[in-house]
Amino acid sequence: MWHLHQFPLCPFSRKVRLLMGEKGVAYSLVRENPWEQRDEFVQMNPAARTPVMTDDKGLVLVDSVAICEYIDETVEKNPMISGTAAYRAEIRRLVAWFDQHFYGDVTGPLLHERMMKRLIHRQPPDASILREAMRRANGHLDYIDYLIDHRAWMAGSTMTLADLAAAAQISVADYLGGIDWKGHEQSKAWYAMFKSRPSFRPLLSERMEVISPPEHYELVDF
Amino acid sequence: MWHLHQFPLCPFSRKVRLLMGEKGVAYSLVRENPWEQRDEFVQMNPAARTPVMTDDKGLVLVDSVAICEYIDETVEKNPMISGTAAYRAEIRRLVAWFDQHFYGDVTGPLLHERMMKRLIHRQPPDASILREAMRRANGHLDYIDYLIDHRAWMAGSTMTLADLAAAAQISVADYLGGIDWKGHEQSKAWYAMFKSRPSFRPLLSERMEVISPPEHYELVDF
Numbered sequence: 439m440w441h442l443h444q445f446p447l448c449p450f451s452r453k454v455r456l457l458m459g460e461k462g463v464a465y466s467l468v469r470e471n472p473w474e475q476r477d478e479f480v481q482m483n484p485a486a487r488t489p490v491m492t493d494d495k496g497l498v499l500v501d502s503v504a505i506c507e508y509i510d511e512t513v514e515k516n517p518m519i520s521g522t523a524a525y526r527a528e529i530r531r532l533v534a535w536f537d538q539h540f541y542g543d544v545t546g547p548l549l550h551e552r553m554m555k556r557l558i559h560r561q562p563p564d565a566s567i568l569r570e571a572m573r574r575a576n577g578h579l580d581y582i583d584y585l586i587d588h589r590a591w592m593a594g595s596t597m598t599l600a601d602l603a604a605a606a607q608i609s610v611a612d613y614l615g616g617i618d619w620k621g622h623e624q625s626k627a628w629y630a631m632f633k634s635r636p637s638f639r640p641l642l643s644e645r646m647e648v649i650s651p652p653e654h655y656e657l658v659d660f
Numbered sequence: 661m662w663h664l665h666q667f668p669l670c671p672f673s674r675k676v677r678l679l680m681g682e683k684g685v686a687y688s689l690v691r692e693n694p695w696e697q698r699d700e701f702v703q704m705n706p707a708a709r710t711p712v713m714t715d716d717k718g719l720v721l722v723d724s725v726a727i728c729e730y731i732d733e734t735v736e737k738n739p740m741i742s743g744t745a746a747y748r749a750e751i752r753r754l755v756a757w758f759d760q761h762f763y764g765d766v767t768g769p770l771l772h773e774r775m776m777k778r779l780i781h782r783q784p785p786d787a788s789i790l791r792e793a794m795r796r797a798n799g800h801l802d803y804i805d806y807l808i809d810h811r812a813w814m815a816g817s818t819m820t821l822a823d824l825a826a827a828a829q830i831s832v833a834d835y836l837g838g839i840d841w842k843g844h845e846q847s848k849a850w851y852a853m854f855k856s857r858p859s860f861r862p863l864l865s866e867r868m869e870v871i872s873p874p875e876h877y878e879l880v881d882f
Contacts, residue, residue, distance in 0.1 A: 484803060485761050497746060503725065504752035512745050523734050524719060530726035538760075539707050581706060 440465035450502035451489035452606035459637025518599040532600035543574040586624040662687035672724035673711035674828035681859025740821040754822035765796040808846040835873040
């Protein structure tokens with residue numbers, strides 16, 4: 439049995455959870471607040487970041503990209519990094535886009551302002567940083583609109599890890615009130631379809647202490 | 661023929677170049693300053709980051725992780741992401757460590773202070789940020805000492821993409837004067853061996869305009 443060390447609003451852990459769900463792999467959740475730098479956790483991952491995945495035989499997998507590649511390599515059902523080498527490169531380009539670019543522009547600043555400042559620093563969020571993150575989220579949704587206009591799924595004709603990486607980041611940004619869906623019909627239709635998947639339902643019903651999502655967050659029709 | 665769009669101090673392009681060198685794949689260099697956001701470049705990669713790799717048939721590969729996975733999948737010689745699934749996960753964990761953690765702590769701040777400020781903002785570097793980057797570089801070298809104490813190479817018994825990712829980041833940090841090798845005998849021995857490899861020599865002889873490396877930078881015996 440796998441054990442995923444994570445906290446509810448970690449977008450990289452959400453990507454792993456969506457992959458595990460789509461592939462039908464069972465796992466238990468272990469709550470970890472990486473900012474507390476717990477000794478046992480830092481020993482498993484000196485970078486002190488979630489997700490970390492362990493099994494009962496002592497295997498420790500660190501980093502969401504490494505974990506997703508491992509699971510996709512070892513579990514045959516529903517391959518999520520598949521197709522030609524060029525298609526796999528396009529999947530990985532988009533995973534990096536959402537993991538790094540979207541996270542750096544949108545999810546990261548929102549988590550810092552709305553979660554870390556509240557939980558740790560006991561400070562109010564900086565309104566100008568929130569505004570800038572929402573402005574950039576809008577640009578990212580434009581890009582997703584463009585992709586979904588040209589393709590059935592994010593990377594092409596099949597659902598891949600790129601869709602899971604995108605949904606993971608967007609769901610955290612949406613939880614933190616950073617997404618304005620107005621004028622983004624393509625992105626919205628793609629995300630609505632995603633929200634109704636069995637792999638996504640458990641994530642949407644979870645809550646982070648102290649921080650509540652907007653009303654539309656959990657609704658499939660939003 | 662492949663064409664790699666890059667600039668001399670891009671650590672992610674250096675990782676790709678080391679991989680191409682180790683695998684014996686020919687390529688030409690195309691100089692690109694991503695901060696200029698050239699229209700044709702942003703069209704190839706909306707994230708406006710190097711490296712981007714193109715061929716003569718219209719294929720465009722974006723993101724260093726996607727490019728390295730593509731090359732390792734399609735070129736059999738000297739596999740660099742190989743072995744068991746667990747070993748491959750350890751390789752990818754360390755690649756992410758250097759690409760993100762080392763870059764965020766060390767190479768990124770050094771590039772901003774010593775290159776971007778000089779080339780674009782015409783400002784002097786911030787001494788306190790440089791000191792902090794060097795302090796963190798020292799912590800990273802401690803970790804590499806520890807790894808090399810327990811393993812022949814970064815990820816285990818064979819040279820892998822983890823070594824190339826590490827050498828790419830360290831070489832840029834060293835060029836920018838951010839590395840103090842004193843007291844890091846294991847890291848130094850590993851890096852000295854690396855410096856003498858044919859895949860590394862062309863990188864070490866290149867220069868970025870205006871910015872000169874310290875004297876020891878190119879020497880195998882440093």
